Amino acid sequence: MRKRAIPSSGEELPVVGLGTWIQFDVGESSTARKPLKEVLRLMAEHGGEVIDSSPMYGNSEEVVGDLSTELGIADQFFYATKVWTSGRQSGINQIQASMQKMRRDTIDLMQIHNLLDWQTHLQTLKNWKQDGRIRYIGITHYTTSAHDRLEQIIRSEDIDFVQFNYSIRTRNAEQSLLDTALENGVAVIINRPYEGGSLFGAVSGRDLPEWAADYDINSWGQFFLKYILSHPAVTCVIPGTSDPEHLVDNMGAGYGRLPDEQGREKMVQFIEKF
Numbered sequence: 001m002r003k004r005a006i007p008s009s010g011e012e013l014p015v016v017g018l019g020t021w022i023q024f025d026v027g028e029s030s031t032a033r034k035p036l037k038e039v040l041r042l043m044a045e046h047g048g049e050v051i052d053s054s055p056m057y058g059n060s061e062e063v064v065g066d067l068s069t070e071l072g073i074a075d076q077f078f079y080a081t082k083v084w085t086s087g088r089q090s091g092i093n094q095i096q097a098s099m100q101k102m103r104r105d106t107i108d109l110m111q112i113h114n115l116l117d118w119q120t121h122l123q124t125l126k127n128w129k130q131d132g133r134i135r136y137i138g139i140t141h142y143t144t145s146a147h148d149r150l151e152q153i154i155r156s157e158d159i160d161f162v163q164f165n166y167s168i169r170t171r172n173a174e175q176s177l178l179d180t181a182l183e184n185g186v187a188v189i190i191n192r193p194y195e196g197g198s199l200f201g202a203v204s205g206r207d208l209p210e211w212a213a214d215y216d217i218n219s220w221g222q223f224f225l226k227y228i229l230s231h232p233a234v235t236c237v238i239p240g241t242s243d244p245e246h247l248v249d250n251m252g253a254g255y256g257r258l259p260d261e262q263g264r265e266k267m268v269q270f271i272e273k274f
Contacts, residue, residue, distance in 0.1 A: 001047035001254035004235045006136065007185035008160045013078060015229050016254040017050025018043055018247070019191060019240030025058030037067045038244040044073045046251035052163070052189065052238045053102070054082040054113050055094055065103035079104055080161075080189070082140060083121050084113035091121045095128070109161055111138040115149060122157065136160035142191055144172040151180045163189040166234075168227040168271050169202075170195060182233035190228050190237040199224055202274045209270055215263060216256025221246070225253035227267050230260075 003012035018039070026032040040051075051068075053060045061081055068074040081098045083091045099107055110125055112118045118139060125137040138161030139153055150162055162181055166173040170192075181188045194200065203220050217223050221239070228237050239250045259267060 001251065002229075002258075006160065006187045006235065008136070008187070013187075013236050014047050014049050014254055015234070015236055016048055016225065016251050017052060017078075017080075017189075017236050017238040018048060018250075019238040020051065020053045020060040020064060021057050021240050023240050023242035024053070024060035024063045026063060027059065033063065033067060035242055035244060036063060037071065039242060039247045040064070040067050040077075041071055041073070042244055042247050043251065044071075044076045046248060047254065048251050049076065049078040050080060050189070050236050050238060051077050052080045052191075053098075054084055055098060056082070056084045056113060061098050061101040065101050069103055074103065078108045080109035080111060080138075081107060082111045082113035083125075084116055086117040086120075088120050088124060091117070091124055095124070099133075106132065107134050109136040109138055110134045111140045111161065111163060114141050115139060115146065115153075118153070122159075126158075136187075138162055138187075138189075140164065140189075140191070144170065147172055147175075147177045151177050154180050154184050154186050159186060161187045161189060161235075163191055165192040166190045166228060166231075167193050167195050167199065168224055168267060169199060171268075174231070178231055178233040187235040188233050190234055193225055193228055193237050193239050194221070202271070206274070211266065214257070215259045218252060219249050221249050222253040223267065225250065226258055227264060229253060230258040230264055 001014040003014050005012050079102055083094050085094050112121045128134040129137055137159055140163035142165050241247050
């Protein structure tokens with residue numbers, strides 16, 4: 001799979017990862033967990049590494065930790081989760097709980113979820129990074145209205161990652177946020193690439209344009225993901241799924257050619273017809 005470097009370290013990450021919101025929030029039932037176990041197995045097989053979770057996502061962290069350990073492939077993944085609470089000690093307690101649930105002595109990326117009490121938590125994350133318990137630190141949000149604030153923090157603070165929403169139909173990040181991250185050496189993770197699935201509704205019953213083959217696009221999912229990945233600021237995109245077939249299709253966006261600027265414009269014009 002195509003990889004891109006984390007600017008602050010040079011470490012390379014595969015460009016397609018996995019989000020765990022809703023889909024991985026299941027109980028201990030082996031029936032409920034079986035497809036998720038297959039999703040993780042196939043992800044590793046197809047070269048994906050980044051798994052993004054949060055305490056906000058119910059049991060997702062624990063399910064990821066349990067299943068990756070059961071599969072014997074836990075060390076093949078890059079674990080990203082978040083702190084989502086107010087107060088220094090509450091944040092520390094939550095981070096420790098997340099590490100325990102994901103069965104990690106070190107978390108690859110700890111992010112401040114939706115900027116909640118971000119100044120307090122950022123100091124904790126910096127200290128933990130210095131101590132080696134966290135490898136990278138970041139901030140996240142999922143709404144366009146937060147983009148300006150994210151941009152301000154990127155410019156003023158020493159962080160490794162920023163995560164935000166961006167899609168072929170929601171392109172506010174193209175105004176300046178993506179460029180700001182690139183200019184300041186901050187890695188970018190993209191959430192909501194399918195806008196909660198609504199993009200698929202927009203193209204339901206429609207065939208891919210013939211020219212999509214020029215970019216090795218074999219499905220609408222890959223069409224949407226490759227548009228995102230063709231922006232040079234994007235390090236990784238994290239579509240969520242509990243379906244093994246969809247996981248394989250998503251991973252496919254990390255292979256083959258990506259559209260150039262002319263191709264990106266063509267893709268937008270095509271989608272805006274619907």
